[in-house]
Amino acid sequence: xxxxxxxxxxxxxxxxxxxxxxxxxxxxxxxxxxxxxxxxxxxxxxxxxxxxxxxxxxxxxxxxxxxxxxxxxxxxxxxxxxxxxxxxxxxxxxxxxxxxxxxxxxxxxxxxxxxxxxxxxxxxxxxxx
Numbered sequence: 001x002x003x004x005x006x007x008x009x010x011x012x013x014x015x016x017x018x019x020x021x022x023x024x025x026x027x028x029x030x031x032x033x034x035x036x037x038x039x040x041x042x043x044x045x046x047x048x049x050x051x052x053x054x055x056x057x058x059x060x061x062x063x064x065x066x067x068x069x070x071x072x073x074x075x076x077x078x079x080x081x082x083x084x085x086x087x088x089x090x091x092x093x094x095x096x097x098x099x100x101x102x103x104x105x106x107x108x109x110x111x112x113x114x115x116x117x118x119x120x121x122x123x124x125x126x127x128x129x
Contacts, residue, residue: 005121006080009089009114012121013078016112023066025059031123032058033115038126040065049129058126069100075107089114089121095128 016031034054038061042048052061065072075096082089090113097105113125 005082005086005089009080009082009091009121010078012114013091013093013112016123017072017074020062020066020072025063025066028058028062029055032126033117033122033124036122036124036126040128061126070105071098071100072096073098087116 012031016028019027019031032055036054036058038052038058040050040052040061042050050061052058072095075094079092080089090111093110095108095110097108099105109129111125111127111129112123114121115124116122
C-alpha cells in the first residue's frame, strides 16, 4: 500500500509544480490545507526566513518566487516517506534554480509534508531552503 501512496504523493507534487508554472496562483489552493504553513528564505532580507500561513500565504509565496524570474527544476530523485497509519507523508526534492537568462542560480531543497484530509492528501507544511 505504501508504494501507491508514494506514487500519489509524487504525482501530486508534479501537478503542484505544473500549476505553479502556469502562473495561476489561485489554483494552488487545491494542493494545500486551509491552515498550511509555507517557510521560505526571504527575498528581501538575506539570511532570514519567512513563514506564511493559509491559502493567501501560499499564493503570496509562489507569486513572489515567480516575480524573481527564477525557474525551478527537479534535480535527482524524490524521496517519499509515509507514516505507519498512512495519514501523513513527506516528500523531499532537490531543486536546481536558474535565472531568467538560464544561468545557474544554485540549488535548494523542497520539503512538503502531506496530510490526508477527507481522503485526499494536501500539503500542510511547505519548506524551501
